[in-house]
Amino acid sequence: MKKYKKILITGGSGFIGSNLCRKLLQDENNHIICLDNNFTGTIDNISDLINNPRFKFVEHNIIEPFNTKEEIDEIYNLACPASPKKYQGKNAIYTTKTCIFGAINMLELAQKNNAKILQSSTSEVYGNSKEHPQKETYFGNVNPCGKRACYDEGKRCAESLFFDFNRIYNTKIKIVRIFNTYGPFMDKNDGRVVSNLICQALKGSNLTIYGDGKQTRSFCYIDDLIEGLIKMMLSNDNLTGPINLGNPCEYTINELANIIKEKINPNLKIKYEQLPSDDPIKRKPDITLAKKILNWEPKTTLSCGLDKTIKFFSS
Numbered sequence: 464m465k466k467y468k469k470i471l472i473t474g475g476s477g478f479i480g481s482n483l484c485r486k487l488l489q490d491e492n493n494h495i496i497c498l499d500n501n502f503t504g505t506i507d508n509i510s511d512l513i514n515n516p517r518f519k520f521v522e523h524n525i526i527e528p529f530n531t532k533e534e535i536d537e538i539y540n541l542a543c544p545a546s547p548k549k550y551q552g553k554n555a556i557y558t559t560k561t562c563i564f565g566a567i568n569m570l571e572l573a574q575k576n577n578a579k580i581l582q583s584s585t586s587e588v589y590g591n592s593k594e595h596p597q598k599e600t601y602f603g604n605v606n607p608c609g610k611r612a613c614y615d616e617g618k619r620c621a622e623s624l625f626f627d628f629n630r631i632y633n634t635k636i637k638i639v640r641i642f643n644t645y646g647p648f649m650d651k652n653d654g655r656v657v658s659n660l661i662c663q664a665l666k667g668s669n670l671t672i673y674g675d676g677k678q679t680r681s682f683c684y685i686d687d688l689i690e691g692l693i694k695m696m697l698s699n700d701n702l703t704g705p706i707n708l709g710n711p712c713e714y715t716i717n718e719l720a721n722i723i724k725e726k727i728n729p730n731l732k733i734k735y736e737q738l739p740s741d742d743p744i745k746r747k748p749d750i751t752l753a754k755k756i757l758n759w760e761p762k763t764t765l766s767c768g769l770d771k772t773i774k775f776f777s778s
């Protein structure tokens with residue numbers, strides 16, 4: 464019987480993917496195939512892994528089927544632009560294709576290999592939520608015609624495909640809904656609030672807040688999220704999810720900006736700009752299910768996680 468595990472990670476050179484590759488390689492039994500077309504990811508994120516004999520990078524766009532003779536045991540399907548600045552606008556159709564064709568191609572691969580497949584879904588499936596905090600049972604409030612829909616509806620359709628593969632072919636699926644995550648290897652140019660504010664503060668620029676800054680998000684440090692992803696993958700085959708993974712500590716964007724300002728330079732000014740359309744007003748995960756079933760909850764405080772992230776961006 465083979466001792467090692469072959470794990471395919473789509474989006475492996477992105478923010479979450481590169482952190483996941485790095486963590487999984489700590490186990491000597493794991494062999495990683497990292498699939499990415501570097502649309503939003505970058506080789507720089509995995510430059511320290513490239514020479515590891517148990518790591519292989521393959522440049523590939525999951526909109527196209529991925530054919531391999533390797534016997535895959537687990538697939539983490541993470542590939543998709545995830546920042547509003549990158550997934551909308553001229554990339555919108557590409558985003559939907561990545562969500563949907565990417566899901567179909569990876570589900571077919573999982574089915575062929577009898578592999579487990581984990582889908583990185585998102586808190587965006589809840590849209591501008593009318594329920595607070597958001598539980599997995601909430602069906603969501605998404606504007607299907609809005610600018611965010613390419614991502615939100617793409618991810619919702621991917622969930623539906625996962626469940627249909629499970630019902631029709633018994634494919635071993637796992638769905639996690641990831642809430643706002645931050646930490647080292649975030650792309651400094653992708654427009655997310657944490658990376659924007661830290662980079663602006665380090666440069667001594669004004670901090671940009673969209674709208675009145677009273678909208679809320681709950682920020683999860685990357686190492687905590689990675690632990691949750693791996694726990695979900697290793698859980699019993701009949702645990703399909705969906706399951707929320709996020710940090711339930713909720714902050715307004717004003718509060719976040721003030722914390723970052725205090726840490727880097729209290730004299731910086733805040734510049735208020737227009738709120739993007741369909742920007743959710745409140746977001747906070749209910750993680751009762753993750754605590755109960757996965758025995759998982761985030762351990763890193765926002766202050767501690769921001770310190771580590773500021774150190775990463777400073778260097």
Ligand code: UDP
Pocket residue numbers: 546547643654655656657659660671672673674678680716738739742743
């Ligand atoms: N945001 C902000 N300033 C920025 C970037 C984002 O005030 O420089 C706001 C954005 O409008 C949203 C929140 O911060 O209300 C989180 O934005 P992000 O793009 O990080 O994630 P998402 O909207 O997908 O949760």
